[in-house]
Amino acid sequence: MASAPLAEDTTPLAAKGTTETAEPAADRRGGDGGGRGRRQGGGRSGSRGWRRVLRWTAVVVAVAVLGAAGAGYLYYRHLNGNIKQDDLNLGDSKVAEPTPNAAGQTPLNILLIGSDARDTEANQKLGGARETFGSTPLADVQMLLHLSADRSNMSVVSMPRDTLLQIPKCTDPDDGQVYPASDGRAMTNESLGHGGPGCTVATWQELTGIHIDHFIMVDFAGVVSMADAVGGVPVCVDANIHSRDSQGHGSGLKLEKGTHPVKGEQALQWLRTRYGFEDGSDLARAKAQHMYMSSMVRVLRENATLSSPNKLRRLAEEATRSLTVDPGLDTVKKLYDLSNELRKVEPERITMTTMPNRYVGSRVEPTEDAEQLFRLVRDDIALDGKDAKKKTDGEKLSDDPAAPDAEIAVQVRNGTRTDVLGPASGRATTVTGQLNELGFSSAVADGSTVLSEETTVVRYPSADLEGDAQAVAQSLGIPLSAVKRSTEVSGVTLVVGADWREDTAYEAPERDDKTPDTADILNGADDEACMHVNPAFTW
Known part of the structure; x- marks a missing residue:
């Protein structure tokens, strides 16, 4: 606003x-x-x-x-x-x-x-x-x-x-x-x-x-x-509505077709209405709440x-x-x-x-x-x-200089497990070997736990290790946007994600950054939105 x-x-x-x-x-x-x-x-x-x-x-x-x-x-x-x-x-x-x-x-x-x-x-x-x-x-x-x-x-x-x-x-x-x-x-x-x-x-x-x-x-x-x-606050219905069924269920909201300002208890009824909007589900109620919020703004x-x-x-x-x-x-x-x-x-x-x-x-x-x-x-x-530029925001190099590759302690973990696939065997060891070949001789594999990580990520705990973490990522072709600060790690930690289940060369996956259509999107400036009334609740 x-x-x-x-x-x-x-x-x-x-x-x-x-x-x-x-x-x-x-x-x-x-x-x-x-x-x-x-x-x-x-x-x-x-x-x-x-x-x-x-x-x-x-x-x-x-x-x-x-x-x-x-x-x-x-x-x-x-x-x-x-x-x-x-x-x-x-x-x-x-x-x-x-x-x-x-x-x-x-x-x-x-x-x-x-x-x-x-x-x-x-x-x-x-x-x-x-x-x-x-x-x-x-x-x-x-x-x-x-x-x-x-x-x-x-x-x-x-x-x-x-x-x-x-x-x-x-x-x-x-x-x-x-x-x-x-x-x-x-x-x-x-x-x-x-x-x-x-x-x-x-x-x-x-x-x-x-x-x-x-x-x-x-x-x-x-x-x-x-x-x-x-x-x-103006709200709109596409038909007369009375949110009340024969068993007494409903918010009690009663409005004529068109746009009307609601306030006080009637505003609460609008925000609580499930019986009468679309299919009578919580999903329809959420849509009505979004319309009210946008209109309020x-x-x-x-x-x-x-x-x-x-x-x-x-x-x-x-x-x-x-x-x-x-x-x-x-x-x-x-x-x-x-x-x-x-x-x-x-x-x-x-x-x-x-x-x-x-x-x-x-x-x-x-x-x-x-x-x-x-x-x-x-x-x-x-x-x-409208924020395509955000995709490159994470590519800025740190002001913190990286230590020599051989002195950067790196812990490598296997995070390739998914909801439908088990972990890819030996991934932490394989990627650790690749780092060693690239000169990161202090890299070690951590086989104590197997994680679930959708995409490969390099985490670091404090600003003084950001440069080191970025050096590790760059050596493997991992985008700097995948280098994240985290209090969950004690040092530079590479988690091999489900997007890197094989091979030693990392290829960053093409990502779809579009909001899913199934998210039922409403723009805050849309002043023409109107709730559909279930015919069983009209009068």
């Missing part, structure tokens, strides 16, 4: 709080715990005025990004005290931060979570389903917001709540309770009940290999209060509905009270700094997608196209296809 108040860049937040009408009790799976948030206070004096702090909050509404600097010591402390905090990652395994680009910039990944918690009177009234009152909350909306390293574009990836995957072992830092890894595959929305939002973050990282920097979580009441404070950019100090103050109150965040975002100042980053992206460079998937019974699982989408995000390649 551009140079106007940060409200413009906020879309994803409103949508993250979305969830659907309660499913039957048998369809709500989860363990004990979850849904806790610790109050976090703090404050700093400021002197830039009310208007800016309140304008700041407009951002949170659209993407959990607030846009203002200080506004007086007491009020600043008050807003900080509204914000709830929880740990970022409750899993054991960590994903290394991405390697900075030539300008020293790194991408920013934020997981937006919508909780279906029915833990307060307001949430119970909005969520219904009395049999679920006080039960373990579910992460029924999960969206990854990826801001590119150069801040030129933004990608949003939604994961359906009933995606089957492995939930990793998570430990609740509050009481030390350990939630073992799921026995087989479980629905991704159950991760929230395994200690809190930090387990949902861990689950995403395990599946995607994407390093997540922050999370922002909101519940039913938060979505309604913020949507009401912001004002109407455009509304906040195009009009001055938040010019009133009273409206802005109300929005600031509602937004900060509705959020649970990680420690990296637990103050107004931190959220403001984040908003300054997000505001740099224009709607035309925002791409919204849904994780490619296929049905497994009534659930879904990721497909091969999903891994393609995750790779594009990991490699910081714009999903709108």
Whole structure:
């Protein structure tokens, strides 16, 4: 979003709080715990005025990004005290931060979570389903917001709540309770009940290999209060719709054909609607959420509905009270700094997608196209296809000079195992021999473990070894874009990937950097999108 108040860049937040009408009790799976948030206070004096702090909050509404600097010591402390905090990652395994680009910039990944918690009177009234009152909350909306390293574009990836995957072992830092890894595959929305939002973050990282920097979580009441404070957001349906069937299932959304502004509880109904949109699946609901998010961004950019100090103050109150965040975002100042980053992206460079998937019974699982989408995000390649230059960003030689080849200690590992093929025998030994012949006499093969690595990669732990790692890559014809900094290794480490299962000469594979069509792409500037109404739910 551009140079106007940060409200413009906020879309994803409103949508993250979305969830659907309660499913039957048998369809709500989860363990004990979850849904806790610790109050976090703090404050700093400021002197830039009310208007800016309140304008700041407009951002949170659209993407959990607030846009203002200080506004007086007491009020600043008050807003900080509204914000709830929880740990970022409750899993054991960590994903290394991405390697900075030539300008020293790194991408920013934020997981937006919508909780279906029915833990307060307001949430119970909005969520219904009395049999679920006080039960373990579910992460029924999960969206990854990826801001590119150069801040030129933004990608949003939604994961359906009933995606089957492995939930990793998570430990609740509050009481030390350990939630073992799921026995087989479980629905991704159950991760929230395994200690809190930090387990949902861990689950995403395990599946995607994407390093997540922050999370922002909101519940039913938060979505309604913020949507009401912001004002109407235009949405479109191609026929009259009433989301309610004969058994009482549905969000209750009732709209006439055409474009209408929705706010407050009606906005929540739109974001939760599954019965009535297209095939009645979570996939259709994700599409509706993307339309709402895009529209929210455009509304906040195009009009001055938040010019009133009273409206802005109300929005600031509602937004900060509705959020649970990680420690990296637990103050107004931190959220403001984040908003300054997000505001740099224009709607035309925002791409919204849904994780490619296929049905497994009534659930879904990721497909091969999903891994393609995750790779594009990991490699910081714009999903709108307008960043071809990014493919050569990684070819910059390090300023750190390489040591003599014979003095560079290299550990070589076999990473050729895939989902369908076993590891290629002896690859670490073969490639080590090739390095020795090239003069890297300190290279050794590590046969202790066999890994699964899609493409060959050279990893190094610290800046003083980057030049050494690049020298190893160049000697074998491996592109410098495959040289990655990682805290998971203690020295220069070459992992022979599934793209190099034979021969001693490496040939870099041609990569398709196009966003899969199965990702259901929506551009943030598309103001003509309209949801298709299932004929069984029209009137």
